[in-house]
Amino acid sequence: MNKLNNMKKSTKVDFATYLGVIIAFIVITVLMNNGTLGRKQVGLLVPACCYVVMAVSLNLTVGILGELSLGHAGFMSVGAFSGVIAAMSLAEAIPFEPLRLAIAMVAGAVCAGIAGVIVGVPVLRLRGDYLAIVTLAFGEIIKDLINCLIVGHDSEGLHIIFNFKGLKTVDDLGLLPGGNVIIKGAQGATGTDTIASFTAGVVLILITLFVVLNLIHSRTGRAVMAIRDNRIAAESVGINITKYKLIAFVTSATLAGAAGALYGLNYSSLQATKFNFNTSILVLVFVVLGGLGNIWGSIVAAIVLYVLPEALRSVADLRMLVYAIVLILVMLATNSPKMKAVLSRVIPRKKGDEVNE
Amino acid sequence: MSKKFEKPNMVPVPSHSIIPDRDVGKSPILECNHLGIDFGGLRAVDDFNLTVGRTEIAGLIGPNGAGKTTVFNLLTKVYQPTRGTILLDGIDTAGKSTIQINRMGIARTFQNIRLFSNLTVEDNVKIGLHNQEVYSTFSGIFRLPKYWKKEKVAHERALELLSIFDMQDMAAMKAGSLPYGAQRRLEIVRALATNPSLLLLDEPAAGMNPSETAELMENIVKIRDMFQIAVLLIEHDMSLVMSICEGICVLNFGQVIAKGTAEEIQANPAVIEAYLGKKKEA
Ligand SMILES: Nc1ncnc2c1ncn2[C@@H]1O[C@H](COP(=O)(O)OP(=O)(O)OP(=O)(O)O)[C@@H](O)[C@H]1O
Ligand SMILES: [Mg+2]
Numbered sequence: 133m134n135k136l137n138n139m140k141k142s143t144k145v146d147f148a149t150y151l152g153v154i155i156a157f158i159v160i161t162v163l164m165n166n167g168t169l170g171r172k173q174v175g176l177l178v179p180a181c182c183y184v185v186m187a188v189s190l191n192l193t194v195g196i197l198g199e200l201s202l203g204h205a206g207f208m209s210v211g212a213f214s215g216v217i218a219a220m221s222l223a224e225a226i227p228f229e230p231l232r233l234a235i236a237m238v239a240g241a242v243c244a245g246i247a248g249v250i251v252g253v254p255v256l257r258l259r260g261d262y263l264a265i266v267t268l269a270f271g272e273i274i275k276d277l278i279n280c281l282i283v284g285h286d287s288e289g290l291h292i293i294f295n296f297k298g299l300k301t302v303d304d305l306g307l308l309p310g311g312n313v314i315i316k317g318a319q320g321a322t323g324t325d326t327i328a329s330f331t332a333g334v335v336l337i338l339i340t341l342f343v344v345l346n347l348i349h350s351r352t353g354r355a356v357m358a359i360r361d362n363r364i365a366a367e368s369v370g371i372n373i374t375k376y377k378l379i380a381f382v383t384s385a386t387l388a389g390a391a392g393a394l395y396g397l398n399y400s401s402l403q404a405t406k407f408n409f410n411t412s413i414l415v416l417v418f419v420v421l422g423g424l425g426n427i428w429g430s431i432v433a434a435i436v437l438y439v440l441p442e443a444l445r446s447v448a449d450l451r452m453l454v455y456a457i458v459l460i461l462v463m464l465a466t467n468s469p470k471m472k473a474v475l476s477r478v479i480p481r482k483k484g485d486e487v488n489e
Numbered sequence: 490m491s492k493k494f495e496k497p498n499m500v501p502v503p504s505h506s507i508i509p510d511r512d513v514g515k516s517p518i519l520e521c522n523h524l525g526i527d528f529g530g531l532r533a534v535d536d537f538n539l540t541v542g543r544t545e546i547a548g549l550i551g552p553n554g555a556g557k558t559t560v561f562n563l564l565t566k567v568y569q570p571t572r573g574t575i576l577l578d579g580i581d582t583a584g585k586s587t588i589q590i591n592r593m594g595i596a597r598t599f600q601n602i603r604l605f606s607n608l609t610v611e612d613n614v615k616i617g618l619h620n621q622e623v624y625s626t627f628s629g630i631f632r633l634p635k636y637w638k639k640e641k642v643a644h645e646r647a648l649e650l651l652s653i654f655d656m657q658d659m660a661a662m663k664a665g666s667l668p669y670g671a672q673r674r675l676e677i678v679r680a681l682a683t684n685p686s687l688l689l690l691d692e693p694a695a696g697m698n699p700s701e702t703a704e705l706m707e708n709i710v711k712i713r714d715m716f717q718i719a720v721l722l723i724e725h726d727m728s729l730v731m732s733i734c735e736g737i738c739v740l741n742f743g744q745v746i747a748k749g750t751a752e753e754i755q756a757n758p759a760v761i762e763a764y765l766g767k768k769k770e771a
Contacts, residue, residue, distance in 0.1 A: 141661075343630055350629025350636065351619065351643075358605045358616045365603035368565060369683050370591035370620045379626055425607075 146345045149428045150338065157334045164330075173443075174330075180438050181333025182208075182395040185340045187418035187434040188427055189387035192344055194416065195425035196353065197380040198360030199256075200264040203271030204415050207385040208392035209407035210247045211240030213278055215393025216321045216402070220314045221285040229327045236327075237336065237393040244389020247274070248382040256377040259363075263381075271412055278404035279318045286311025320403035321396065328398035336394055337431075340387050344427060347383065356380045421462050433462050507736035507750050512542030516579055518594075518687050518719045519564070524573035525743075526563055533559045534743045537573065541687065541736075546713055546720045548734030550727075550754075552763060555740040557723045558600055561689050565597055566590050578686065592620060596685035598676040600692050600723075606665030610656065613664045613675055614647040617682025622646070650678050653715075654708060670701045674708075681712065688712070690722040694729055702726060706733050731755065739763065 160177065163169045190204045218239035219232050226232045247270075255266045277294075284291045284305040291305040295317050302313045315321050347353045355376040358366040367373060396402050418437055422429030440458055444450070508517065517540045524537040534556045541547050549557050562568045564575060566587045575582045577593055585593065596617075605613050615622075622643040624635045651657045654674040659667065664675060673693055680688055693709070694702045706729050713720055724730045730737060731751040739747040739754060741763040747754055754760055 346630045346632060347626070350626070351615075351622070351624060351639070352626040352629050354608070354612055354616050355619055357608055357612075358619075361605035361607050362603045364567070365599065365605065365679075366616070367587040368591060368597055368599075368603075369617050369679060370588050371616070372588055 142349060145428065146341075146349075149341060149345070149431070152428065153334065153337055153341065153431070157331075160330070176439055176442055177330040178328045178333050178398040179395060180435055181330065181337055182391040182398075183415065183418065183434045183438045184337050184431050185391035185394075186388055186415045187422065187430040188337075188340050188344055189384045189391070190415050191419045191422070191425065191427060191430045192347070192380055192384040192387075194419050195423075195430075196348060196360065197356050197377060197384075199377065199381070200261060201267045201381075201384075202264050202409070202412055202416070203251075203267030203269070203274075204384075204388055205407040205409075205411035206267070206271035206274040207244040207247060207388035208395065208411070209271075209274050209278060209404055211237075211244040211389025211392025212396030212402060212407065213281070213315060213321065213392075213404070214243035214389070215240035216324050216396040217283055217285075217290070217314055218393075219327060219397055220312070220324060221290055223325060229325075230329075230332065233327045233329070233332055233394075233397060236397060237332075237390045240393025240396070241386045241390040244392065245382055245386035247389075248385025249378070251385075252378050252381045256381060257374050268409070268412075271407070271409060275404045275408060278315075278320075281315050282313070282317050283315040284311055284313045318403070320401060320405075322401045324397060324400050324402065326398055326400055328394050333394060336390055340390075341427065343383065343387065347380075348427075352376065352379060421459065436462055507545075507748075508540065508542035509545055509735045512544055515543050517541060518543050518545075518578055519721070520576040520579075521560075521564075522574045522576070524560075524563060524570055524575060526559060526568055526571045532743050534563065534740075535572075537563075537740075537743075537745060539738055539745075539748075541719050541721055543686075543719055544713060544717055545735050546709065546722070546733050548730040548737040549721060549723045549740065550725070550730055550737060551740035556743040557740055558691055559743075560740070561597060561691055561723070564590075564689060565595055591683055591685075594684075594686035595689060596680035596683045596687075597689035598673070598680055598691055598693060600695070602669075602672050602676060604664040604672055604675060604679075606663070608664060609660065610651065610662050610664055610667065610675055611644070611647050611660040613679050614650055614682050615643050617650075617679040618643050618646060619683075621682065621684055647682070650682055653681070653712065654678060670697045673697065674705070677712075681716065685718060687719045687721065690720065690724075692723055692725065694724060694726045702729055705729070709733060 160169070164174060186204060186208060190201065193199055193201045215236040219236035222232055222235060226235065251266060251270050255262050280295045282293045282295050282300060282302055282305060284302065284307045286308040287310065288308060291307060293300055293304055302316055305313065307313070312323065355366070355371045356379070358371055359373055359376055363373060418434040419430055421437070422431070422433030436458060441455060444454055519539070519541040521537055521539045525535045526533050537560060549560060551557055559568070563570050566582070566585055577595065580593065582590060582593065605616060622639045624639045628635045648657045648660060651660060654677070656671065656674060656678065659671065664672065667675060673696070677690065677693065690709070694705055697705060709720060709722070710733055712718070722734070734751065737749065737751060737754045738745055739760050746759045746763055747757045749757070
């Protein structure tokens with residue numbers, strides 16, 4: 133207990149965040165096993181995990197780095213389709229599903245990270261708010277690119293063609309007998325093995341929290357927040373602005389890619405249009421309502437605002453009303469100083485922390 | 490100096506600020522030669538020459554809009570000079586960036602306070618230590634031994650630096666919530682954390698009450714003695730400048746109109762004219 137009291141306040145909040153996720157996981161697993169949760173509710177679990185990871189990772193760019201990104205769904209899309217390709221082409225080589233899922237998520241993360249570098253390197257060198265417009269364009273371009281993508285796999289390996297003119301079909305892949313088509317242009321990925329699981333989702337959330345929270349409380353995170361708070365002062369103490377902006381942005385994109393892969397492997401069919409501007413804005417809404425830079429706020433906002441509209445389908449008439457009220461409550465809970473004061477009383481703080489004003 | 494700008498009744502300008510005895514014979518830390526910058530048609534700084542000794546406390550004074558802050562922005566490469574050279578410890582700084590300049594040994598504070606106001610006082614100082622206590626992002630995320638070691642050193646060093654101004658009790662407070670005077674002091678601590686050899690202070694006493702100013706003066710001298718660094722400060726508070734600056738340089742309309750010791754400056758007619766205006770004949 134003494135040790136707990138000596139911990140920094142931020143460390144305690146982090147600790148509570150991990151604990152909350154683990155407790156939620158245990159409770160939901162118990163409810164799932166004793167049949168309290170119906171099939172419909174269980175179906176929401178994996179996408180809810182994906183949106184939590186999306187929100188936490190976007191918070192790194194928007195809340196911690198202070199740059200607006202309007203194309204976070206684009207990175208999710210890159211992750212989803214590369215993850216699906218990885219998982220499907222390894223179907224025979226690695227029959228053990230959890231391992232295949234893990235590899236697919238790593239593949240999705242790496243591809244989205246590369247996309248992050250490609251977008252970030254030219255844009256983050258500039259002064260001014262160019263990231264918003266470029267990420268917006270990126271989201272749209274990725275959608276169109278994946279709509280032209282035809283991918284198949286057979287014993288010879290992967291076959292990829294870009295159907296820019298709209299003239300090619302899956303037959304042009306020239307698959308050997310026994311090969312299967314993974315992505316069919318505008319029809320998207322079809323016949324995907326749905327190997328995603330709730331457990332994997334929770335593990336991904338924990339990994340995301342580990343990466344993001346540890347990053348924030350390290351030398352790198354301080355540099356990133358210094359740039360957010362005052363760029364000129366950050367330069368004056370010798371912080372390489374472009375480098376730290378890139379680290380935050382690419383980390384954010386990488387985590388979104390992993391979330392995308394998990395999402396893609398949760399549905400037997402998936403179109404690129406799923407990851408459109410609306411999805412990017414939805415995730416941004418989670419982040420803003422959860423509180424900029426507030427990681428547990430992002431988690432709560434993503435869960436409540438994703439699950440709620442689905443749960444309210446039965447009371448269609450009141451749905452928008454309840455949704456609006458919840459929006460306001462989430463905002464109050466995560467951003468109000470009063471609420472923070474209540475929380476800080478619940479989470480005891482070190483003596484003398486803020487008394488000497 | 491080019492003859493062109495010399496006004497008829499101006500006293501000759503010494504080419505160096507007064508290097509204190511203890512620094513004589515050592516190479517100067519800073520040497521500006523014919524430094525100048527234009528903003529459009531405005532010659533904000535012109536033919537600026539200044540030498541600062543290794544452990545000198547030098548003052549840069551002048552009326553509002555004289556170009557003092559612009560000199561700091563030139564020294565730290567916020568602006569690239571239009572003309573002239575800057576030698577830091579004998580090394581030409583042409584083409585260097587603000588970041589490189591800081592690593593070469595110039596640290597500064599700002600006239601309009603620029604703290605990382607959402608972060609704690611301690612984190613502000615630790616950000617100053619960014620290039621002193623180094624470990625990779627990877628060690629940071631995975632909390633490798635290097636992370637713990639360097640974070641511990643950074644924490645101790647931050648508190649030690651804060652104790653110069655007796656601010657260690659404020660370490661956990663948000664920088665933005667500090668009183669004005671404390672914010673100014675924190676900026677100095679953050680600048681010191683970067684381990685400079687030349688500290689530039691832009692109006693460090695602005696907004697401070699007389700007792701705070703007196704304490705600040707003591708602390709500036711203490712810092713110079715402790716760290717054996719040079720300090721160049723801009724200040725409107727003449728009692729501060731005259732009592733702690735060993736050499737003073739007076740700017741007016743972007744040009745140096747006088748250099749010398751406090752006594753020399755106070756007796757200089759050009760300086761009196763710049764501050765009080767020319768006596769009207771009427
Ligand atoms: N970026 C800029 N663009 C155009 N003009 C500038 C710029 N920066 C400074 N100036 C001009 O250069 C002149 C000198 O400004 P500077 O801020 O250096 O004055 P100062 O001596 O620091 O004055 P103060 O005592 O008010 O701080 C002013 O006329 C100012 O308007
Ligand atoms: Mg100024």
